[in-house]
Amino acid sequence: MKNETNTEQICPKCGQYYVAPPALSRTDNKTLICSDCGIREAYESIGFNHEEQDMILSTIRTKQNAYSCHQITKYYNAPV
Secondary structure, three states: OOOOOOOOEEOOOOOOEEOOOOEEOOOOOOOEEOHHHHHHHHHHHOOOOHHHHHHHHHHHHHHHHHHHHHHHHHHHOOOO
16 A cells, blocks of 8 residues: 555545545455545444444544645745
8 A cells, every 4th residue: 555646536435536545445455445435434343323424524524624724824824
């Protein structure tokens, strides 16, 4: 997985495009999947239902978006 680049790929599990580094599927230990599906597989393995997984992923996305907005604001408000 070291040589994986951040190019646009299609997740074989959900069919969505993704750019972030892939996750290794727990089902076969060789298929590369998107990070959302990787998170879902991990939480499913410890008994979280689909609704709980959706809530967790929503929280993760909210925090990621807030961090991204903070970084953009910090960059554009920086003195030149």
